[in-house]
Ligand SMILES: C=C(CC[C@@H](C)[C@H]1CC[C@H]2C3=CC[C@H]4[C@H](C)[C@@H](O)CC[C@]4(C)[C@H]3CC[C@]12C)C(C)C
């Protein structure tokens with residue numbers, strides 16, 4: 001072969017390789033929904049050199065069930081660390097709404113997510129002029145959907161400072177920053193006045209509280225009498241057998257990979273709500289048929305997890321992503337398997353819906369706010 005032909009084919013091969021790499025990292029590796037790309041994986045407010053250490057500390061705390069009062073006090077700090085580690089990966093691989101939803105025939109994941117969020121508007125009776133609290137708001141996917149649909153003002157609270165920045169940036173970009181406010185704080189001691197909200201909701205967030213009564217009591221305190229509260233709770237169902245090792249493995253796998261101090265049983269939730277003073281209007285497991293399986297989205301993602309694993313490994317070698325990202329990604333992959341098993345066996349649901357009302361002063365519960 002002539003030298004020029006060789007040079008041409010070498011150049012063509014190099015261009016094709018560069019194009020493939022670009023496509024793999026920036027196109028395939030871009031967020032499924034809006035914005036976050038693999039090259040932007042930062043690991044929250046943790047400095048690059050601390051990611052691996054923080055991950056190890058997180059893992060040794062949540063690795064095994066731990067129920068002492070002393071360890072309960074540490075939970076919010078470790079939950080904060082958890083969200084520093086996972087927020088960018090969640091946004092990159094899942095989108096701006098950090099929760100599950102029933103799959104709906106003929107609808108995309110994005111549509112199903114939005115429908116699940118908009119359900120909250122009717123349940124809490126959110127209207128223009130109302131001030132509604134989002135307990136554990138993440139980067140604000142649900143908040144934006146609920147503000148747009150209802151015309152209410154939403155105030156979200158999250159313990160993770162990095163999420164506050166992400167949520168505010170998304171709110172600005174969506175032109176919703178006047179309607180959506182985001183506060184950094186602990187939902188166990190909220191920086192809000194008594195009786196200052198017309199409604200409240202929590203989507204897959206209160207499962208991080210060591211004692212559900214503590215967060216429910218705080219929500220009760222800040223609601224106006226007559227106001228509604230709805231929560232989508234992560235719980236074990238009546239099918240869970242503590243004597244079955246396969247069940248226990250799945251549930252403990254869910255707990256340690258999702259920063260949970262211990263899943264509660266489905267039949268405990270209403271009692272806890274009543275104990276803090278709420279009237280329970282309705283309870284329903286939104287995962288039950290006719291709802292389509294919420295875990296199908298996790299199963300369909302298998303191929304992209306492998307691609308993502310290769311991608312984060314390459315980015316770590318190139319020092320674009322901080323050391324430790326591969327371990328965090330691996331943990332999430334394992335967690336996805338436990339969640340899928342929990343869904344398939346029916347021993348776990350992430351969408352046990354409970355609708356409550358704070359009674360009107362004087363005990364007249366007949367009307368709402
Ligand atoms: C409510 C909570 C979070 C629920 C879900 C939003 C997340 C639970 C598990 C997460 C994921 C698992 C696998 C990841 C995959 C390996 C990666 O390549 C891309 C992101 C994942 C799909 C990631 C996305 C978010 C979850 C589905 C808890 C914390 C209470």
Ligand SMILES: C[S@@+](CC[C@H](N)C(=O)[O-])C[C@H]1O[C@@H](n2cnc3c(N)ncnc32)[C@H](O)[C@@H]1O
Pocket residue numbers: 076079083096097098099135136137138139140141142157158159160163185186187188202203204205206208209
């Ligand atoms: C799985 S995410 C769900 C976020 C959001 N509800 C959504 O559906 O997109 C759980 C959220 O709860 C927040 N959270 C957990 N424990 C908290 C605490 N003690 N105080 C405030 N927020 C907390 C996390 O920071 C995170 O934003």
